[in-house]
Amino acid sequence: MRAVIQRVTHASCTVEGAITGKIEQGFVVLLGVEESDIKDDMTWLAQKIVNLRIFSDEQGLMNKSIQDVAGNILLISQFTLFAQTKKGNRPSFIRAGKPDIAKPMYLEMGQLLSDLLGKEVQMGVFGGDMKIDLLNDGPVTIIMNTKDKDNF
Template sequence: MRVVIQRSKQASVTVDGQVTGAIDSGYVLLVGLTHEDTLEDVRYVAKKVAELRLWEDEEGKMNRSIVEHGGEILSVSQFTLYADTRKGRRPSFIEAARPEKALPLWEAFNEELKSTYGLKVETGVFGAMMDVSLVNDGPVTIIVESKAKE
C-alpha cells in the first residue's frame, strides 16, 4: 500500500461536474493498493497517517498529528501510484490491485481513519475520472508505504 500525503488548506474532488468530497485544513491522500496488500497493511498505513507529526505546534515545529490539529481527510483512490515505468514509454500497472480487491481495502482504510482515529473523511469516487483541486500547505508532501514497516 502506498499513500501520498499532501497537507492542504482546502481541497475537493469533482466527478462529472459534481463535488463528491471537500475538506478545509487537512490531508489529501492519494491511495494506491497492490495485489499483495492486506488489512494489516491498511491498519499500518492508517495509523501512520493519523499519527505522523506534520502540523506545527506553538513554537512553529512540526510536532502535531492531524488528530491533534483537528484536520480532515480527502481520500482519493489512485492505482497509478503503482505505475512501472522502467521499460518503454507506456507505464505498466500490473502491480496495482484489481478493483475487486482494491475497493474493499480502500473502503476499510477510510473506515479505519474514521472509526479508530475519529477523523472526518471525504472521498473521491473509486474508479472514476476525477478532478482533484487543492491548496498545498507548506508545501508538505510525504509518502507512506506499508512495505516499509518497521
C-alpha cells in the same frame, strides 16, 4: 499499499461536475492498493497517517498531528502509484490491485481512518475520473509504502 500524504489548507474532489468530498485544513491522501496487500498493511498505514506530526505547533515546529489540529482527510484512490516505467515510455500498472480487491480495501481504509480520526473522512470515487483541487500547505508531502515499513 502506497500513500502520498499532502498537507493542505483545503481540497475537494469533483466527479462529473459533482463534489464528492471537500475538506478544509488536513490531508489529501492518495492511496494505491497492491494485489498482495492485507488488512495489517491497512491498519499500519492508517495509524501512521492519523499520528503523523506534520502540523506546526506554537513555535512553528512540525509537532502536531491531524488529530491535534482537528484536521480532515480527503481520501483518493490512485492506482497509478504502482506505475512501472522500466520499459519504454508507457507505464505498466500490473502491480496495482484489481478493482475486486482494491475497491473494498479503499472503502475499508476510509472507514478505518474515520474511526481513528473520530469524524467522517471525505472520499473520491473509486475508478472515477476525479478532478482534485487543493492548496498545498508548506508544501509538506510524505510518501509511504507498507512493503518498506522499516524506512517509515
